[in-house]
Amino acid sequence: MDTGTIVVSNLVKTYKDSYKAVDGVSLEVQKGECFAFLGPNGAGKSTTVKILTTLMTPSSGEVFVSGFNAETEPDKVRLKIGVVLQDTGLDQDLSGRELLELQGRIFNMTKKEAKTRATELLAKVGLEDDADKPSKKYSGGMRRRLDLAMTLVHNPEILFLDEPTTGLDPLNRKAIWEEIRRLNKEEGTTVFLTTQYLEEADELADHIKIINKGKIVAEGTPSELKDSIGADVIVFEFAEEQEVARAKELLTDAEGVITQEKELRITTKEASKRLSSYLKILTDAGIEPESLSVSQPTLDDVFIQVTAAKREDDRG
Numbered sequence: 001m002d003t004g005t006i007v008v009s010n011l012v013k014t015y016k017d018s019y020k021a022v023d024g025v026s027l028e029v030q031k032g033e034c035f036a037f038l039g040p041n042g043a044g045k046s047t048t049v050k051i052l053t054t055l056m057t058p059s060s061g062e063v064f065v066s067g068f069n070a071e072t073e074p075d076k077v078r079l080k081i082g083v084v085l086q087d088t089g090l091d092q093d094l095s096g097r098e099l100l101e102l103q104g105r106i107f108n109m110t111k112k113e114a115k116t117r118a119t120e121l122l123a124k125v126g127l128e129d130d131a132d133k134p135s136k137k138y139s140g141g142m143r144r145r146l147d148l149a150m151t152l153v154h155n156p157e158i159l160f161l162d163e164p165t166t167g168l169d170p171l172n173r174k175a176i177w178e179e180i181r182r183l184n185k186e187e188g189t190t191v192f193l194t195t196q197y198l199e200e201a202d203e204l205a206d207h208i209k210i211i212n213k214g215k216i217v218a219e220g221t222p223s224e225l226k227d228s229i230g231a232d233v234i235v236f237e238f239a240e241e242q243e244v245a246r247a248k249e250l251l252t253d254a255e256g257v258i259t260q261e262k263e264l265r266i267t268t269k270e271a272s273k274r275l276s277s278y279l280k281i282l283t284d285a286g287i288e289p290e291s292l293s294v295s296q297p298t299l300d301d302v303f304i305q306v307t308a309a310k311r312e313d314d315r316g
């Protein structure tokens with residue numbers, strides 16, 4: 001019944017210096033769902049993935065993966081999951097085919113079974129033509145496809161992907177997305193994804209949670225998250241950062257104001273009505289925005305809004 005599910009209750013991870021990298025995270029992923037975990041650098045995503053994939057033990061809380069306790073039954077969990085971490089460190093002298101066959105043998109396949117599976121997977125991820133090259137000659141995109149194929153050898157029920165497309169060009173990113181989507185939608189593999197690309201989460205995920213400083217700060221489907229902003233976004237761009245700070249001081253009655261470099265973003269329910277009064281306040285004070293726009297919120301706006309507190313803190 002629990003096959004392909006992830007249940008995390010009140011997970012806490014405190015590193016030696018007593019900093020809580022994960023601070024009471026709870027989440028559930030259903031079988032066949034694509035779940036995305038978003039957060040700024042250092043939010044606690046990789047720590048969570050390491051605990052869910054049995055590479056690290058929690059300080060407290062419980063984690064069940066495919067019905068098995070990740071802390072007390074790690075071997076059972078490992079048989080059910082495939083993991084693509086940020087740096088996989090594959091043996092670069094071996095070819096893609098050799099690495100896949102070796103992986104098959106690690107999962108107790110006969111030589112013949114491992115060969116067949118390797119050929120099948122090379123075709124699946126589009127690496128047939130380069131199957132026999134040493135993997136050190138692979139491009140970044142090819143290596144990511146090989147990483148993905150390596151995790152699929154034993155037909156995992158759940159796939160953990162830690163920033164699967166970081167560093168890839170748009171074409172390779174799209175190819176990886178298609179493969180993830182196919183695995184998820186056609187083969188019913190549960191996917192747990194961490195990403196810094198909101199576009200990636202928007203494209204792939206059924207459900208998103210945003211983590212900041214170890215705590216979940218927002219959650220929902222991509223459209224629920226966008227709707228949660230409940231308003232339009234006015235973006236002013238200025239020539240100088242000082243003008244942004246000055247504009248923020250002047251627009252005292254604006255709610256949901258976020259500044260980022262030369263941009264000032266206002267999230268408001270009455271964008272068109274308020275725009276002219278905001279512009280007047282600014283121009284009266286001698287500040288001319290270089291550009292302005294009004295748009296529907298994107299996942300970026302949700303992300304910027306819920307993680308803004310962290311950046312304000314970082315600036316001190």
Ligand SMILES: Nc1ncnc2c1ncn2[C@@H]1O[C@H](COP(=O)(O)OP(=O)(O)OP(=O)(O)O)[C@@H](O)[C@H]1O
Nearest residue numbers: 015016017021039040041042043044045046047048
């Ligand atoms: N082994 C460790 N010892 C001590 N602190 C650590 C360790 N690993 C991570 N941290 C700290 O825990 C916090 C969460 O780190 P984590 O790597 O989980 O974040 P992340 O969301 O994956 O970030 P990124 O997007 O940069 O990979 C950070 O403040 C990090 O510095």
